[in-house]
Amino acid sequence: MISKKKILSMAGAMLAVSLVVAPAQSVEMFKNAGWSGWAFDTHGCYNVSWLGPEFNDQVTSIRSWNESWRFYDNINYGGDYFYNNRRDYSSLVGVTDGLTRWGDWNDAISSMQCV
Numbered sequence: 849m850i851s852k853k854k855i856l857s858m859a860g861a862m863l864a865v866s867l868v869v870a871p872a873q874s875v876e877m878f879k880n881a882g883w884s885g886w887a888f889d890t891h892g893c894y895n896v897s898w899l900g901p902e903f904n905d906q907v908t909s910i911r912s913w914n915e916s917w918r919f920y921d922n923i924n925y926g927g928d929y930f931y932n933n934r935r936d937y938s939s940l941v942g943v944t945d946g947l948t949r950w951g952d953w954n955d956a957i958s959s960m961q962c963v
């Protein structure tokens with residue numbers, strides 16, 4: 849027979865697990881427009897200092913799941929940046945928010961912060 853104390857302890861453990869796996873502030877970075885192609889998913893609110901060889905300077909669309917992120921031109925949160933204001937971007941072609949250089953944000957993001 850399981851004691852009431854044991855049941856409460858198990859419930860506490862289950863709650864802790866559900867808090868850990870609950871969908872957090874994720875963002876998906878896609879290589880192609882329209883949220884298609886290979887995707888990099890943060891699976892949570894994690895800063896990414898470098899998108900890595902497969903995604904650095906190769907992101908064309910962003911699904912933010914209504915969360916707040918700041919995207920940077922350079923690695924280690926350097927250079928120009930833009931705040932997504934909880935928006936998704938089906939294409940970064942022509943998006944110039946925060947840019948002081950020529951061009952747009954297509955194939956340009958190198959790092960990002962969950963804000």
Ligand SMILES: [Ca+2]
Pocket residue numbers: 904905920921922923955956957958
């Ligand atoms: Ca870049």
